[in-house]
Amino acid sequence: MQELEQHVGETKGLSPSMLNATKDDQNHNQYNAAMSTTNLAKNRNKDVLPMDDKRVYLVSYGKGRSDYINAVQVPSYTKFVGYITTQLPLPDTKVDFWTMIRDHSSSTIVLIINKANEADLVYSQSGDDLTIGPFGIKISARKKGENDITKITMVLSRKDDKPRQVVLFQAICNSIPDPAVVGKLADLISTRANMSNDPITVVSSDGAKNCGLFCAFTNAVSSMQIDNHADIFQLVRLLQLRRPEFFTDFEEYKRCYEALNLHLESANVYANF
Template identity: 95%
Template sequence: GFKKERCYIASQGPVKNTVPDHWKMIWQENIHQIVMVTNLVEGIKTKCEQYWPCGGKQMVHGNLIIRLNAEKERTAYVTREISIEDKKSGKKRNVTQYHFTAWPDHGTPDPLYLVLFHRHVISDSKAGHSGPLLVHCSAGIGRTGTYIALDALLEEGRTTGFLDIFKFLKKMRYSRMNMIQTSNQYVCLHYALLEAFTMKDTKIRKDEFSEVWQSIRTDHKALNHQRLNKEFKELEQHVGETKGLSPSMLNATKDDQNHNQYNAAMSTTNLAKNRNKDVLPMDDKRVYLVSYGKGRSDYINAVQVPSYTKFVGYITTQLPLPDTKVDFWTMIRDHSSSTIVLIINNANEADLVYSQSGNELTIGQFGIKISAREEVENNITKTTIVLSRKDDKPRQVVLFQAICNSIPDPIVLCKLADLISTRATMSNDPITVVSSDGAKNCGLFCAFANAVSSMQIDNHADIFQLVRLLQLRRPEFFTDFEEYKRCYEALHLHLESANVYANF
């Protein structure tokens, strides 16, 4: 480590016959925190044996009894609370495992995800625990070395104001050869350190959110000194720094970026399928159609974005054009989306998705039958649709529709979030969110719903970072300051409503 010897244990991921040794080491070395930076299986290759029990069960290895007490899933990682008991002495110990799941099989993770994960680990560190931090991936050198270097160098930089990355790498390799295995991991470390050193603390606890919102509402300082305005300006600075976009391209027009990012969207075949030529999906972020018909392509103006608990929690897309209605329903079918949130400016726009007058219609190869219509509240309607296609099993899709002049009222956002939360607990499907151009209001709804989930799971929310994570997928989210402010306003209302109900 920076100041402490034996600060970390770098380990390989256990294989089947070394799981008992793994737990023996954890007990012997007084370990309270485990950082795991590999998935159990990547591609077709097993990377690590599952060495912890499933919920409700226990494992026994020699004298040690291991139980899983709690498990919480977020977009890029899972935390597990595990208890270990020594049958011989009767002593018990609690261990927290932080399992980072967003490291791609070939490549490196987005630095923002890695730094937010690291921030969670260090925020949980217990001052009274003297044991080392156990870090493992599969072989225990590449990803493991990258994480350890991030942790140690961040502490060194914050303490001394200086750091020497190359020197620390050599120091690690004296203890374990090949730590940080590839040049890409070494580059990733630099970007992650830059992110970590410049990241501000914008997280707000549930019990302080009301006070923070009141201070925002009554802030009469000059605009460029107000909290939300400063955050929004910083989002604008970050927006071009999406993965794969070089600094020289940040201020380039879509035409200039075409060869780098937007080949499919700007091809002659697909260009007319976009409502807004300034809101296009990047090639490595776009949703692909699989079962498209004759004369169509795999293109649709849609991107996958994360929910608070899943890497692909939502599909955000533009309101279909008359010519792309069949592509929209192909996407719903191909990606097994059973819930649609439709945010439109006037009622007539809904006819581009389904029929508001008749109960049956045909769009390309799809039959769409309305089985139920219901007025919910706050001008929200619920429509149950049976989607069918020849030689395919019919499937039910529920569509929630909200009509708003510009951006949805806070009460509408709250109701929509509660409605889709109920649906999300019933299935693992991505929720499709539709607005005019697939950016305005889509980003607002997804960020707000993620903030609600964050409050429910972790008792805090970081709207600034939640928006940044969405902008990695579609930089055109939140180009309007009023959307950003509305996210805070709606979250305040949701928390106040929850408090009122809790007091009954």
């Protein structure tokens, strides 16, 4: 682990200040939708907003709503839109969240939260059927597995649409998830990602912290599998082009290396960092 940290801090020549310096200068003119009077209250963190040309658009929004949600599309290693990263819904934006899931045909959700009760902003932890706007959400199965990751299978229904199965993987962590948790989440979604072109929705408190970590790690694993090499720094930079607030916490960068190192050890794969 000491060698790994040395690699992060010296071989790449990175420091927290340098990592932040890689972010593009933000122009407020790029955030017109997010900062509009109609939408500003829909943002959990006013410092983490989607750029106009990167944001996810809602299509089938109802009366009194708009096409806005605090979410961005980001690439996986093999797909231009592999993930949708979004903030934990606010009480008033739960309907927007499920509208996005339906409109963009996302059938897999990764939910990384800090407190268990935050999950109630996405689904009913009591197992009761839930109605959010025009949507019905029914939990059909729930199972707690390794690393305290819970798998929830649910059915999303709407009057004008066929019911759809959505699978959610939930991890609760105080701040940044342990390397083993990051790796296990990636393992759980890998099969579903390979079988479908639909984007995977990744949710964290502000839609940046931990979302970027998960996406960068899964992209690094794919890079190792396809090219036998992973340049995490460059993978992170590609994500930051979509959401500059990814990896503003230097510890996330180190955690990504730790998770990849653990993955390579468990897979008995040689990596030439």
